[in-house]
Amino acid sequence: MRNNGRVNEARGSDAGTPYVTLGRDEWAALADATPLPLTEADIAKVRGLGDPVDLAEVDQIYRPLSRLLDLYSGATGALHRATSQFLGERASRTPFVIGVAGSVAVGKSTTARLLKELMARWPRSPRVELVTTDGFLYPNSVLIERDLLARKGFPESYDRRALRNFILQVKSGASEVRAPVYSHQVYDIVPDQQVVVRQPDVLIVEGLNVLQTAQSREPGASQIAVSDFFDVSIYVDADPDDIRRWYIERFLALRESAFARPDSYFHSYSTLTDTQAKAVAGQVWDTVNAPNLARNIAPTRSRATIILRKGADHTVESVRLRKL
Numbered sequence: 001m002r003n004n005g006r007v008n009e010a011r012g013s014d015a016g017t018p019y020v021t022l023g024r025d026e027w028a029a030l031a032d033a034t035p036l037p038l039t040e041a042d043i044a045k046v047r048g049l050g051d052p053v054d055l056a057e058v059d060q061i062y063r064p065l066s067r068l069l070d071l072y073s074g075a076t077g078a079l080h081r082a083t084s085q086f087l088g089e090r091a092s093r094t095p096f097v098i099g100v101a102g103s104v105a106v107g108k109s110t111t112a113r114l115l116k117e118l119m120a121r122w123p124r125s126p127r128v129e130l131v132t133t134d135g136f137l138y139p140n141s142v143l144i145e146r147d148l149l150a151r152k153g154f155p156e157s158y159d160r161r162a163l164r165n166f167i168l169q170v171k172s173g174a175s176e177v178r179a180p181v182y183s184h185q186v187y188d189i190v191p192d193q194q195v196v197v198r199q200p201d202v203l204i205v206e207g208l209n210v211l212q213t214a215q216s217r218e219p220g221a222s223q224i225a226v227s228d229f230f231d232v233s234i235y236v237d238a239d240p241d242d243i244r245r246w247y248i249e250r251f252l253a254l255r256e257s258a259f260a261r262p263d264s265y266f267h268s269y270s271t272l273t274d275t276q277a278k279a280v281a282g283q284v285w286d287t288v289n290a291p292n293l294a295r296n297i298a299p300t301r302s303r304a305t306i307i308l309r310k311g312a313d314h315t316v317e318s319v320r321l322r323k324l
């Protein structure tokens, strides 16, 4: 295998799994020689609250990832053209679709936003759109009616059919597809607001449950899941104890920023002491987000094409790449 002018032995997959695991340095060496197209100011714009991602992390982790995705995008396009040729049809435009999954507070949004910026700077300047699945959560009124408000983020709290149809339409090349919008600030779907996606070259779909399979238990349910439309998927992974800590630290920081605004659903939390805020955040984590991670999200990790494993300081320690 050629790599930056060097020749490596082909790596075997990890015993009993379809993955090969690369340590941080080994992974970083796989970037090509092109310079990082982002500056510290670009990174500051996409960095999520509490996520310390910096230039070194983007250079060592995200630059090789962008290169791999560029290769995958080219190969997927070729496969799509082969299908069209076989069918005797003119190849239609279809976006390359990437799923980004992982727990609440693991930093998926930062990963997805960084990829958007990097991919938009590929030589052919593709149009990259990013959609988060929170827009497909049922409104609070519906969640209350179904006794699901304390399960926000669980698979059943989403309108999965609408999300699936949204991706199907974008992938089918529809000229304009609309998605609802969720506000963390008001903790609900925003009425009368939509995001409009117009024939992107790349679509990134980011959310907790994007790697779920179809719910075959539901009578009459479609056997097609959102994940069936992904050309590549990325799972952002970390030790649940670290994620719990990040969640609580972010809650403490939000208390002084987002929660302090009067329109915040959590405005009453803005006056909590540190001890009280830690207890509230810990309780939300333990009763909602931790069970969702254990029951619904973590079991989907083994379906991802790429697993980014973060250490306690949020930096990526290793990358697992599906080889088989």
Ligand SMILES: Nc1ncnc2c1ncn2[C@@H]1O[C@H](COP(=O)(O)OP(=O)(O)O)[C@@H](O)[C@H]1O
Residues within 6 Å of the ligand: 048, 049, 102, 103, 104, 105, 106, 107, 108, 109, 110, 184, 185, 254, 258, 266
């Ligand atoms: N209560 C909140 N108020 C305002 N912003 C929030 C709140 N909770 C989360 N966020 C922001 O929403 C985004 C998504 O958060 P989350 O679903 O936990 O995913 P992740 O941390 O993996 O990106 C993050 O940028 C986070 O800072």
Ligand SMILES: CC(C)(COP(=O)(O)O)[C@@H](O)C(=O)NCCC(=O)O
Residues within 6 Å of the ligand: 104, 132, 133, 134, 135, 152, 153, 206, 207, 208, 209, 284, 288, 289
């Ligand atoms: C909005 C979320 C469900 C995440 O949505 P996603 O975009 O991942 O589909 C999550 O951030 C959330 O608010 N969970 C509810 C529990 C909590 O307040 O932490």
